[in-house]
Amino acid sequence: MTLTARELLDTTTGRLAPDPGTNRLLPLIARGAAGRDTLAALALEQSHVIAADRRSFRHLAERSAAEEPASAPFFEMLAEGEELAGQRLGKFAGACGVDEARAVAYEPLPGCQAYPSYVARLALDGTPADIVLALSANFSAWGGYCATIADALRRHYGFSDEACGFFDFFAEPAPELDQRAREAVQAGLEAGRIDxxxxxxxGRLLQSYETMFWHTLWELEQR
Structure with missing residues (x-):
């Protein structure tokens, strides 16, 4: 029996869902136990992730337009989303005490930057429709993390709605992005391109690097 695009997206997300205990930092933030310096590091690391992913998604959109046109709108929307998220990130960073001098002086942590490095690798030589599936599965977990963090920042840290906007953005449902993912996957299925x-x-590597991102920040709390 041939799976539909919706079924394949759902089964892939289920197969690649991370174990709830893999993100050790999330429970600390959820109960207000993570330090503000760690939150600041989260903001600073995300500034590098956002910039890198935006470039990767733009490259994937360009590649897809030539190789798999149905995938291009998905990556175009991701690139636009990274741009919007980046605009909101500054308010979170400011609420964490990050000023321009601190941002300029900050040295990114290798464990946090492995994820965008792998996304860049996929942008260069991955199969677009397959990447759509893998990223969609990863975004499901990421959205849940962001919802938890947004709630905790308001509840335990007294952050304003504006300061939580970065996490609110990713926590919100994205029906248009989901539709573009289905269209990309359906075209990939019909062309026999899905592997x-x-x-x-x-997806396994994306999830592993995602876990590494959070574990690296969690280690800051152990010092």
Whole structure:
């Protein structure tokens, strides 16, 4: 029986869902136990992730337009989303005490930047429809993390709605992005381009690097 695009997206997300205990930092933030310096590091690391992912998604959109046109709108929307998220990130960073001098002097942590580095690698040589599937599965977990963080920042840290806007943005449902993902995957299925083994590899590595991102920040709390 051939899966539809919706079914394949759902089953892929289920297969690649991370174990709830893998993100050690999230429970600390959720109960207000993470230090503000760690939150500041989260903001600073995200500023580098956002900039890198935006470039990767733009490159994927350009590649897809030539190789798999149905995937291009998905990556175009991701690039636009990163731009919007980046505009909101500054308010969160400011609420964490990050000023321009601190941002300029900050040295990114390798464990946090492995994720965008792998996204850049996929942008260069990954199969667009397969990447759509892998990223969609990863975004499901990321959105849940952001919802938890946004609630905790208001509840325990007294952050304003504006300061929480970065996390609110990713926590909100994105029906248009979901529709573009379905269209990309459906076209990939019809063209016989979907390789589920590759999708799982892409997704497994994305989730592993995502976990590394959070674990690296959690280690700051152990010092």
């Amino acid at each position: 589920e083994d590759l999708v799982h590899r892409y």
